[in-house]
Amino acid sequence: MSVAPSTPEVRRSSTAPSPATASGPSAMSRAVDWCLEYATVLLLAGLLVATTFLSNHFWEVDNLRNVITQNAPIGLVAVGMTYVIIAGSFDLSVGAIFAFATLLVARMSDGPPLIIAILVTIAVGGVFGAANGIVVTKFKVNSFIATIGTGAIISGAAFAFSDSKPIFTTSESFTTLGLGRIAGFPWAGVLLVAAFLVAGLVLSKTVYGRLVQAVGGNPNAARLVGIRVDTVRISTFVLVGALSALAGVVLASQLSVGEPTLGGSTALDAFAIVVIGGTSVYGGDGALWRTAVGLAILGALDNLFNTLSLSSADQSIARGTILVLALGLNALSRTRRT
Numbered sequence: 001m002s003v004a005p006s007t008p009e010v011r012r013s014s015t016a017p018s019p020a021t022a023s024g025p026s027a028m029s030r031a032v033d034w035c036l037e038y039a040t041v042l043l044l045a046g047l048l049v050a051t052t053f054l055s056n057h058f059w060e061v062d063n064l065r066n067v068i069t070q071n072a073p074i075g076l077v078a079v080g081m082t083y084v085i086i087a088g089s090f091d092l093s094v095g096a097i098f099a100f101a102t103l104l105v106a107r108m109s110d111g112p113p114l115i116i117a118i119l120v121t122i123a124v125g126g127v128f129g130a131a132n133g134i135v136v137t138k139f140k141v142n143s144f145i146a147t148i149g150t151g152a153i154i155s156g157a158a159f160a161f162s163d164s165k166p167i168f169t170t171s172e173s174f175t176t177l178g179l180g181r182i183a184g185f186p187w188a189g190v191l192l193v194a195a196f197l198v199a200g201l202v203l204s205k206t207v208y209g210r211l212v213q214a215v216g217g218n219p220n221a222a223r224l225v226g227i228r229v230d231t232v233r234i235s236t237f238v239l240v241g242a243l244s245a246l247a248g249v250v251l252a253s254q255l256s257v258g259e260p261t262l263g264g265s266t267a268l269d270a271f272a273i274v275v276i277g278g279t280s281v282y283g284g285d286g287a288l289w290r291t292a293v294g295l296a297i298l299g300a301l302d303n304l305f306n307t308l309s310l311s312s313a314d315q316s317i318a319r320g321t322i323l324v325l326a327l328g329l330n331a332l333s334r335t336r337r338t
Contacts, residue, residue: 036333040278040293040326047300055307063303065186069179069254071299072188073098073247077266078273079195080240082291083203085274087236088216088283089136089143093151094244094270097128098263100158101248106167106258109174118177122245128154129241133234151267158260167258178253188250195243200288212236217284272319273298276326280334297322 035042051058058064077094084091101121108117128150135146180187203209214222215232222229244266252258277294279286298319305315 033333033336036329036336037278039329040276040290040297043322044293044297044300047297047304051300051304055304057307058300058303061184065181065189067299067303068189068192069186070302071295072186072192073251073254074266074269074273075192075295076195076243076247076250077240077270078291078295079199079288080236080243081270082274082279082286082288083199083212083236084143084240085271085279085281086203086216086283086286087212087233088219089233089236090271091129091132091147091237091240092144092267093128093132093147093154094240095263095266096151096154096158097125097241097244098248098251098266099258099260100128100154100161101125101245102252102255102258102262103158103162103167103260104258105174105249106169106252106256107161109169109171109252114171114173118246118249121249122242125245125248126238126242129237129239129244130234132241133230133237136237137230137233155260162258162260164260169252169256169258174253175256176253178250178255188254191246191250196288196292203288208232208235213284213286215283269298272323272326275330276322278326278330278333280330281327282334285334 077098081091081094101124104124105117105121108120111117112120132143132147132150135141135150136143139146176187177191178188182190203212211222211227211232214227215229219229247266248258248263251262273294274286274291275281275294276297277286277290277292279290301318301322302315305318310318
């Protein structure tokens with residue numbers, strides 16, 4: 001009687017990893033990846049808990065309305081900036097477009113029908129954005145450098161347009177957009193939520209959204225499969241230009257004035273919101289819900305800073321620290337994925 005050899009079973013048994021070895025490192029790795037993926041959500045949760053204890057008025061309805069109203073303009077800019085960054089570019093001219101829009105809509109608010117004034121202002125912002133996109137894509141100028149230059153041109157045009165003076169508006173209906181409410185909710189907040197929902201669905205659920213991510217992730221591969229990379233990138237600049245102009249309309253409505261000096265920190269603030277939210281600065285990876293989290297973090301921080309009466313120096317240090325940490329997490333997450 002022959003006996004079946006047991007060598008194969010012994011070999012398989014000796015080479016198979018133990019359950020502890022198989023599950024231990026992978027479970028730890030998954031936990032780290034999960035923490036990196038949702039680091040900003042965890043930060044926001046911790047910030048809200050801290051704010052609850054440090055501020056007695058944060059969760060009051062009037063305070064929350066004020067937070068939404070104050071952050072609606074920069075939130076609109078951040079929505080457009082998300083698209084530009086995912087597509088692999090930057091736009092530092094948004095502050096100049098923002099300021100020009102406040103002047104243009106304030107000048108027209110007492111003349112033609114208000115809706116015409118708003119639509120014309122948004123269209124002008126889109127034209128500025130298209131010019132940025134053409135300079136970046138057709139003339140092959142780095143977007144960082146190109147939009148610094150176009151921003152300076154637009155800013156100069158704003159000063160010339162207003163003769164370096166504020167432009168006031170006397171239209172009472174114009175203030176409704178920035179300060180009015182519908183069912184107790186600010187109209188500015190309605191615009192902001194609508195922008196996030198529509199832009200988020202377009203980015204995550206449509207062919208165009210996938211094209212934007214493909215262009216930012218690997219433009220050369222995108223060209224090889226027939227994607228019009230330049231057209232997609234120009235469209236993201238048009239979007240951020242139009243939304244920056246809309247943001248300027250909202251702020252002008254809130255203040256009843258347009259000024260050429262408004263929007264000085266708009267580009268940096270919008271960039272900070274997008275990056276703190278977790279969108280990759282390298283392009284190709286991001287989401288609008290992340291930008292919403294980034295906006296909520298900075299909005300809650302600003303409100304807490306004001307409640308605690310922190311100096312502008314302390315506020316700047318805190319915001320800069322959070323931005324640097326977000327960039328570090330961004331780079332670490334990218335390294336782990338590759």
